[in-house]
Amino acid sequence: MEKQSATASPSKSSKAPVPDKPLPEITIFTDWCKRCGICVAFCPQQVLAMDENRQVLAKYPEKCIACHMCELRCPDFAITVKEPPETGHTSKGGQA
Ligand code: SF4
Numbered sequence: 001m002e003k004q005s006a007t008a009s010p011s012k013s014s015k016a017p018v019p020d021k022p023l024p025e026i027t028i029f030t031d032w033c034k035r036c037g038i039c040v041a042f043c044p045q046q047v048l049a050m051d052e053n054r055q056v057l058a059k060y061p062e063k064c065i066a067c068h069m070c071e072l073r074c075p076d077f078a079i080t081v082k083e084p085p086e087t088g089h090t091s092k093g094g095q096a
Pocket residue numbers: 028032033034035036037038039040056073074075076077078079
């Protein structure tokens with residue numbers, strides 16, 4: 001299965017502010033995507049866009065807030081969003 005991983009690399013954007021935190025990982029399964037545009041329409045951050053072939057892409061991944069709206073609305077389970085790993089603290093507590 002072909003898939004497109006759209007995790008942003010902070011150094012790739014020339015105009016957006018460079019985030020210093022990990023970004024959500026947006027994965028689009030192009031084999032399953034029927035190019036309906038629902039995910040693009042429902043994304044509250046305008047992260048997603050369609051190219052000239054109506055292929056969905058994460059155009060502004062740095063704006064993603066991991067709300068999962070695209071994932072929930074996609075009728076074909078063709079897009080997933082994974083939260084970035086927590087940083088700055090540990091959930092299990094320290095080990096002595
Ligand atoms: S909602 Fe799903 S099937 Fe429709 S364009 Fe987005 S990823 Fe593709």
